[in-house]
Amino acid sequence: MTAKRKSFSLNDKRRLIEAYDKLPKISQRVAATKLGIPQATLCTLLKQRQTVLAANNGDRKRIRSGKAPKVEAALVKWIDNAHSCNARLSASLVKEKAEEFAAKLGEDNFKVSIGWFERFKKRENIVFKKLHGEAAEADMVSPGEWLEDQWQQMRQEYTEENIWNAAESGIYFRALPHSTFTFRSDNKRGGKKLKERITALFACSAAGEKKELFVIGKSHNPRCFNYVHTLPVRYAANAPAWMTRNLFVGWLTEWDRKLAQERRKILLLVDSSPAHDMTNTTLKNIRVEFLPKNTTSFLQPCDQGIIRTAKAYFRKEMARTVLQKLDEGSPATAVDIVKKISLLDAVLMLRDAWADVGASTIRDCWRKVGLVMSLKEELETVDPPAEISAEEFEQWIAVDDSTPVSEPVTDEDIIAAVREGFGMGTDTSDEEEEKVETVVPSRAEMRNAIRILKTGLPHVGFNNFDLLHHFAKEVNLVLDKTTIRICEMTYPHGTEPIHKTEKNMLDFIFSVDDPVTWHTMNLMQNRKHYSFLKYLGPKKISSIQNGHGAGVYYNTLVPADGRIIKYGIISTDTMIEDLLHWKTLYIAGRLHKPVKILLQNDNGKLRAALVANLKSAVTASFLMLPESFSEEDLFMQIAGLSYSGDFRMVLGEDKSKVFNIVRENMQNFQLLYSSILQECPQVVYKPQQGKLEVDKSPEGQFTQLMALPRTLQQRITLLMDPPGKNHDVEEILLQVAQDPDCGTVVHQGISSIVKSSSITQSLKGIATAGLMKTVSYSAKKVQKMWKGWRRRT
DNA sequence: TGTGTAACCACGTCTGGATT
DNA sequence: AATCCAGACGTGGTTACACA
Numbered sequence: 001m002t003a004k005r006k007s008f009s010l011n012d013k014r015r016l017i018e019a020y021d022k023l024p025k026i027s028q029r030v031a032a033t034k035l036g037i038p039q040a041t042l043c044t045l046l047k048q049r050q051t052v053l054a055a056n057n058g059d060r061k062r063i064r065s066g067k068a069p070k071v072e073a074a075l076v077k078w079i080d081n082a083h084s085c086n087a088r089l090s091a092s093l094v095k096e097k098a099e100e101f102a103a104k105l106g107e108d109n110f111k112v113s114i115g116w117f118e119r120f121k122k123r124e125n126i127v128f129k130k131l132h133g134e135a136a137e138a139d140m141v142s143p144g145e146w147l148e149d150q151w152q153q154m155r156q157e158y159t160e161e162n163i164w165n166a167a168e169s170g171i172y173f174r175a176l177p178h179s180t181f182t183f184r185s186d187n188k189r190g191g192k193k194l195k196e197r198i199t200a201l202f203a204c205s206a207a208g209e210k211k212e213l214f215v216i217g218k219s220h221n222p223r224c225f226n227y228v229h230t231l232p233v234r235y236a237a238n239a240p241a242w243m244t245r246n247l248f249v250g251w252l253t254e255w256d257r258k259l260a261q262e263r264r265k266i267l268l269l270v271d272s273s274p275a276h277d278m279t280n281t282t283l284k285n286i287r288v289e290f291l292p293k294n295t296t297s298f299l300q301p302c303d304q305g306i307i308r309t310a311k312a313y314f315r316k317e318m319a320r321t322v323l324q325k326l327d328e329g330s331p332a333t334a335v336d337i338v339k340k341i342s343l344l345d346a347v348l349m350l351r352d353a354w355a356d357v358g359a360s361t362i363r364d365c366w367r368k369v370g371l372v373m374s375l376k377e378e379l380e381t382v383d384p385p386a387e388i389s390a391e392e393f394e395q396w397i398a399v400d401d402s403t404p405v406s407e408p409v410t411d412e413d414i415i416a417a418v419r420e421g422f423g424m425g426t427d428t429s430d431e432e433e434e435k436v437e438t439v440v441p442s443r444a445e446m447r448n449a450i451r452i453l454k455t456g457l458p459h460v461g462f463n464n465f466d467l468l469h470h471f472a473k474e475v476n477l478v479l480d481k482t483t484i485r486i487c488e489m490t491y492p493h494g495t496e497p498i499h500k501t502e503k504n505m506l507d508f509i510f511s512v513d514d515p516v517t518w519h520t521m522n523l524m525q526n527r528k529h530y531s532f533l534k535y536l537g538p539k540k541i542s543s544i545q546n547g548h549g550a551g552v553y554y555n556t557l558v559p560a561d562g563r564i565i566k567y568g569i570i571s572t573d574t575m576i577e578d579l580l581h582w583k584t585l586y587i588a589g590r591l592h593k594p595v596k597i598l599l600q601n602d603n604g605k606l607r608a609a610l611v612a613n614l615k616s617a618v619t620a621s622f623l624m625l626p627e628s629f630s631e632e633d634l635f636m637q638i639a640g641l642s643y644s645g646d647f648r649m650v651l652g653e654d655k656s657k658v659f660n661i662v663r664e665n666m667q668n669f670q671l672l673y674s675s676i677l678q679e680c681p682q683v684v685y686k687p688q689q690g691k692l693e694v695d696k697s698p699e700g701q702f703t704q705l706m707a708l709p710r711t712l713q714q715r716i717t718l719l720m721d722p723p724g725k726n727h728d729v730e731e732i733l734l735q736v737a738q739d740p741d742c743g744t745v746v747h748q749g750i751s752s753i754v755k756s757s758s759i760t761q762s763l764k765g766i767a768t769a770g771l772m773k774t775v776s777y778s779a780k781k782v783q784k785m786w787k788g789w790r791r792r793t
Numbered sequence: 794t795g796t797g798t799a800a801c802c803a804c805g806t807c808t809g810g811a812t813t
Numbered sequence: 814a815a816t817c818c819a820g821a822c823g824t825g826g827t828t829a830c831a832c833a
């Protein structure tokens with residue numbers, strides 16, 4: 001009766017979807033007849049779009065997994081790893097391994113049959129070639145030979161300053177020494193929970209120079225980082241907190257760029273772990289060389305003492321912290337204390353520990369392994385704290401030595417990774433970790449601490465008064481500044497896009513709930529900040545502020561503590577409005593770039609608006625970027641939004657400025673946007689190419705368009721549909737989504753917002769700029785004023 | 794008129810093993 | 814190592830129909 005039913009291969013399906021996309025907008029029914037399939041088939045097909053397009057084996061007709069997908073996943077990882085180590089694999093070896101994994105993963109029903117093996121190979125596209133014995137064996141070099149031969153050749157063009165070594169090390173930052181602290185804690189709970197680990201990448205040169213640490217943690221946006229402006233280390237995160245190829249390449253690329261600026265070329269030695277694989281990566285100023293396999297432990301300077309020394313300092317500081325708390329008579333056990341140590345604390349401690357490692361130690365380690373010939377130097381020794389025996393201290397330093405620091409190497413790691421990937425998780429839950437709250441000391445407390453140091457230190461023989469004075473001055477400078485930030489934010493140096501001459505110009509935006517009151521108070525305290533407009537009175541000033549442009553009233557050229565600052569006042573409501581709807585994009589646009597949020601009284605609405613603003617920026621950028629782009633392209637696009645809407649349209653000096661803002665602040669951008677990008681279903685991150693891919697289908701673009709801020713949507717409708725004919729916004733956006741020039745339309749919409757607002761804002765700038773302000777300014781005044789104002793409300 | 798879905802069952806792929 | 818077998822399993826193309 002009915003014709004024989006068809007069955008499509010994944011390639012067929014992909015072709016069908018592509019063909020459907022090329023069709024003009026018609027009903028599924030019509031489209032289906034054109035494609036020669038029933039409507040319902042087309043409907044299901046479109047629903048499977050993502051799965052079909054992501055499939056890698058197009059000749060198959062169904063995507064099916066074997067009976068024990070976990071075993072196969074583990075096996076694939078193991079094979080990958082073996083390949084990257086140039087190990088020879090025979091079919092029987094692989095089968096043996098499969099059996100082992102099955103046993104370890106508790107897959108009792110799984111049998112390593114010939115049939116299974118065949119299908120497994122087909123599914124994964126694996127072929128086992130017969131290898132000839134010698135090739136692999138030839139790779140095995142003795143450390144001595146390598147040193148005399150290859151190494152001498154490699155290092156010829158490089159001086160010791162430019163010969164570097166990098167190595168990862170796992171760090172259980174909450175680990176305690178075996179016995180000393182445990183007497184007061186119940187051991188049962190102790191052990192496991194304290195195993196939170198971070199991985200740090202240490203890099204140093206043969207001359208003793210150290211590179212900023214690269215720390216990899218579990219959490220992308222640890223809560224304890226919230227209030228921190230700049231981390232003293234580079235930070236990244238992934239679930240197992242270990243080095244991946246992607247992170248490593250990212251780190252290298254950035255370093256390469258810095259070196260290019262310095263016109264410096266270096267030779268970097270790393271061990272040959274899969275995470276260090278450099279294929280498809282080109283670096284201009286870094287030559288990456290690998291230590292021969294199985295000789296890493298003898299030849300790697302970092303492994304031979306450098307990292308150990310850093311860890312010794314780290315653990316010593318940890319002991320000091322814990323012991324002090326215990327001595328203060330805190331009822332908490334050592335375990336409790338250690339649990340309160342946040343990731344931030346650990347990172348800061350680790351940074352200091354790394355800074356403490358002496359250049360001579362580093363040089364000596366390089367000499368010891370024989371990579372450089374130089375004179376023997378004094379090795380520093382880190383004495384164990386008095387409370388801990390030397391032996392125990394040694395053990396404590398080494399507790400994390402054998403932890404995996406990069407993608408899987410041992411079977412256990414593979415199994416753990418597979419378990420995690422399949423959502424079974426090992427028994428450790430993060431709940432405990434999440435509860436570590438960060439206590440930021442108040443400014444008064446910090447000031448007091450400085451005072452205590454000043455009076456106390458001379459009594460213990462500290463006599464570098466210059467240093468102390470300088471330190472106190474620097475700290476107070478910062479403290480004073482931060483106190484005047486009534487609600488909001490400042491731009492990090494060099495990112496403020498408006499002023500060209502003043503490199504160190506700090507720009508603050510205060511969002512205040514009631515601008516009239518604020519101006520009244522501020523006029524009384526700091527009349528000199530205001531231009532001639534002050535004669536008009538606070539009400540008039542606020543009305544100028546609110547009535548025109550972006551709703552920001554600026555006082556410029558305000559001297560504060562030897563610096564010139566400027567500050568803008570905006571009402572919180574106006575700001576939220578702009579963040580949510582992009583009415584002017586003036587404030588919203590600035591907040592697309594990383595800025596420091598100084599003090600936030602708990603305004604949930606504002607916080608939500610800030611996030612919404614970032615999301616909008618990402619969405620708008622997606623629409624304007626091609627299907628595939630790099631992270632840098634994305635940030636560039638975002639940074640360009642507030643200029644003319646599209647970075648490509650920015651000309652001349654401004655272009656390089658945007659470029660620089662992004663380059664100098666890559667890390668801050670990543671910190672700002674990483675969680676948003678991760679949560680966004682529209683974008684797929686392809687780590688292999690370091691590229692992001694975004695859904696460019698009409699449906700995808702439509703959802704993106706619908707998510708744009710209201711004002712932008714209105715502008716777009718206006719562009720597409722001149723007033724008069726009243727079409728539905730949704731209807732028009734649907735049209736735009738089909739349009740191949742969709743990105744251009746979005747760009748025009750944004751630039752129409754930016755143009756109209758920046759004109760009014762700069763006109764107002766003329767009125768509010770006034771004459772040069774020469775009168776000195778005290779931050780404390782504003783602080784007092786602010787306090788006074790708060791009391792009254 | 795349009796799209797989405799429950800149910801049905803053809804058929805691709807699974808399994809352990811035998812055979813070439 | 815590759816191919817084949819027979820039976821089981823479960824995906825997904827299709828039909829008929831509900832729903833806006």
